[in-house]
Amino acid sequence: MGDGGLSTRRDLTTYVGRAEDETEVRRLLGAARLVTLTGPGGVGKTRLAFRVAGSVTRAFPDGVAVAGLAEVRDGTMVTRTLGDCLGLHDTAPRTTRDTVLAHLRDRRMLLVLDNCEHLVADCAELADVLLRGCPELVVLATSRCSLSVAGERVLPIAPLALPPKNVRTVEDAIASDAVRLFVDRARDVLPSFRLTEDNAASVAGLCRQLDGLPLAVELAAARVRVLSPGQIADRMTDSLALLTTGARSLPERHRSLRATIEWSHALCTDAERAAWECCSVFAGAFDLSAAEDVCAFPGPAGFAVLDAVDGLVDKSVLARVEGATGVRFRMLEALREFGQERLASAGTAEAVARRHRDHHARLLDHADAEWFGPRRHDWFARLSDRHADIRAALSWSLRTPDEAVTALEMASGVLEYWLARGASGEIREWLDRALAVAAEDAPGRAAAQARAALCAALHADLDGARRRLKLAEALGDEDALPCIRHAQAFVALLAVEPHALEKAAEAARVFEERGAVRSRLHPMFIQAVATAFRGDLAGARRLLEAMLRLCETAGDESYRSMALFGLGTVEICFGGDLDAGERAMRDALAIDLRGPDVLSAAYRVDGLAWASARRADWPGAAKLFGTAATLWDRCGAEPDIAVSLAHRELLRATREALGDPRFEELFAEGRRRNPHDVLAPASPGGPAEPPATAVLPPLTRRESEIARLVATGLSNREIAVRLVIAQRTAETHVLHILNKLDLANRTQVAVWVNEQLAARTGPGSGPR
Incomplete structure (x- = not known):
């Protein structure tokens, strides 16, 4: 019932009380566009917000998004955290805020900003910008203080209802929410615990001592395994007396919680x-x-x-x-x-923070060493789970004297992790901040500038990339030479300038000489595309086939997808074997749809649209361009990096062949299609077994779809990949389903789904 990450406890604990608060929050959400739940730590703001969010999804057809800010320590990361929660990639040449605004502008959504108090100014500014720019957006915030934004409705959340004084009977005690919570949590640790005539007065008195603060009640209830309620109450009396004498400036409810925490700490x-x-x-x-x-x-x-x-x-x-x-x-x-x-x-705070930073620096080093190969997806999941702490470790290093070099090393490490997250803008910012405070002769500075240039190029900021490359070259660091040549080649390829081939070939050669196979691969891709551009199709094929062999030897699927995409591009766009190019694109897409990289999947679907256009299959091309457009939107990117000419020319040709009305109709049809269906073989009689789409009340259509996937045994990560949504979005939907159905775990969801489907279609039916 307390604040701070309790969404993770939905499967473990029941929800007690708050019926009147839920009703009031729902009423306010219907009357105002910003509602802030305020109250002291531990009063239950987060749990209440999640509970309400899970019950109002029908009012928000574009969904509910939850941005948990308790993990954020740096105010500059608030908007990026929201972008993460929405599943947006910061790959477009615009700010994260602009990307978020563009995504939310026409959507009827509920946005939950949870735990704003330590970043209240940043949260208030963001909420104000979003509410002004997104007329259908509604924001529900939790904070220990209001955001003070125009139009905000503030609802102070009181502790749980308390029993009356001098309680004598079990019936009188259990009528209060605070006592029910105590009993519920006590049974979690001692299943035999019961509220009886002998202990009802002690439990009621203890809940009154704790002012009904849910977190304080939970901490006290955890002690029933070794202490009786009366003994807990006696010890709490002593603790409260001690605290009151030394902390009179604290509000009374804060003293109660503080006393409970200090008592728990002392025991x-x-x-x-x-x-x-x-x-x-x-x-x-x-x-x-x-x-x-x-x-x-x-x-x-x-x-x-x-x-x-x-x-x-x-x-x-x-x-x-x-x-x-x-x-x-x-x-x-x-x-x-x-x-x-x-x-x-x-x-000892600095010493512990240093150990925390060192742990995450070693974690990134370990991930970097094992990234190229079959463990890539494991490492992506592991680093994603620890993303908030990686950010915290970087922040500590940047604000601590003489630690900028470590920040530079951490930010320069597993670049592919940040790119797969769609966070090239974020890692570029970390690199720039580290470069700004590191000494001019700091080791690794030139390579870091080259990596920052690569990220700038990914944002189509070619001028920014060139400036960074000049700074990198001026340092005269021979160790950084292949990194610099790699970034120069990428900039030249995007700008359709000469020397992309030569720069890429030099980078690939030096990386090969140093045994850096993984670092060699993207320069090989650039070299191959540039070779095809100069008319040497056979040379391009040889390079990409060599790249494929390196990936297959290492067991790396992600770079294999890049090589297949290169083959597809070369065959489709430069007069090669169209069938072979289409097969390569499909194989690349099959790899990407098993992982988190939505941006790569967007390129592959776009590439399949080029193949259809080359065949003059104009309806197929229009649909594929529509499916790709959904993916481009999903990651906040534009198809103007590396494939801009093919995309523009073939999109225009498709539109001209079909005419605007027919093109828009087919394009819209493609937009509604799940990218996984692009790979499904066409059935002569049409789809033999269309996926179930019926709504399962009281769930929304999207929740029904996710509930079916839960029933098939898919994890949140697998659901996110299947539906091409962010994992946090999938987690939020599952939480809403549990809350809405008042179920405790995924197994119960599966049982419920099977029962619903059986009732609709007869015995033996169920999710396929």
Whole structure:
């Protein structure tokens, strides 16, 4: 019921109380475009916002998006975090804010901005810009204070209803939400716990002592395994008395929560207290190996940290999070803040932050070493899970004297990770910030400038790329030479300038001499396309076939997709074998649709449209251009990088062949198609088994579709790939489904879906 990442606990705990608050929030959302839920930490703002968001989806046909800001430590990342949650790529030559505005401008959506208080000015500015520029957008925010934006409606969230004084019966006690929450959470840790005539007065009195603050009630209830409610109440009386004498400036409810937290902290073992404080450095969820690194316990640290983390989970200080990359742990925001205060008062905050940064620097180094090969998707998922902490580690390095070199190394590492996330703009910004504070003779500076130039070129900022390349060359760093030549070749290719072939060939040759196979591949792709452009189709094929062999030897699918796309482009656009080019494009798309890289999938579908246009299959081309357009929009990009000439010429030819009305009709049909259906073989009699599309009330059409995929056993990540949406979007939809159906887990969703389908179509039916 407390704030700070409790969406992760939806499967683990039930929801108690708040019926009147839910009704009021829904009423306000119908009357105002910005509603802010305010209240102290631990009062339940986040859980209430998620609950309401899951119940109002019918009013927002374009969906609900949730931007969790508790993990964000840098105000400049607020808009980028929203872009991430919307699944947008920052690959277009415009700001992230412009991309977000363009995406939301005509959509009827609910946007939840969760945990705004530590970034209130940035959140307020963003909300104001979005509300002015997106007339159908409604924003629901949670914060400990209002955003103070014009038109905002503020709803203070009170603690849970308390029992009356002098409660004597179970019936009187259980009538209050606070007591029901205590009993519910107590049963989580001690299934045999019951509210009885003997303990009802103690439980009621304890809930009154805690002012009905959900987080405080949960922390106290976690102690029933070793203490009776009466003993807990006695100890809380002592703790409150101690705190009141030393913290009179705190509001009363804050004193109650503070007392509960301090009491919970005091009852932990020394190792648990140390782990609590050290783990408060994490911005997001973390795994055991990360905890072991930041805790740095003396002696056999692995066992000590494991025991400490286990104890903190048992005491509700840490929440256990199941994910695609294994078990992780998350600390509620109020408890994290307490841990940070303890570190600061002990003078150890910087040492722990350094260990946190070092852990994530090593993580990026490890990912970089294993990126080229079969583990790429595992590493992408792992780094995505830790993205908030990678950002936090970079921020700490940039604001800490003499740490900019490490930031430069971290930002220069796994460039492909950032590109696959659609975050070339973000990594370009980290590189620029690190270059601005690093010494002029810092190691790796020239290579970092070259990588920043590459990212600028991806944004079609060719002038910015050229400026960075001049700075890189002026440093005279021989080690950076192939990186510089690579970026120069890419800029020349995009600008249709001479020397792209020579620059790419030099980069590929030097990388080969150094044994840097992965670094060699994109220059080989550029070299091949430039070779075909000069009329040497056979030479281009040889280069791309060599690239394919390197990828197949390493077991790397992503660069294999790039090579196949190169083959497709060469055959389709330069007078080669059209059938072979189309097969290569389809094979590349099949790879991309298994992963997170929407931008690459957009290029491949566009390439299939070129093949159809070359065959004069104008209806097929129009549909494919429409499907590609949905993908371009999905990642906030334009088809004007590397393939602009083919795209423009063949799109224009298709429109002219069909005429505007027929083209627009087919284009719109293609826009509605799932990209996976592009690969489905055509059936002579039409589709034999169209996917089920019926709405399953009370779910929306999109929620019904996702519920069916849950019922087939797909994970959130697999659902996101299947529907070509962001993983966070899939997670939000699943949360809404659970809330709307009042179910506790995915298994129950599967049972419900099967029951619904069986009722509609008879026995034996179910999701295929």
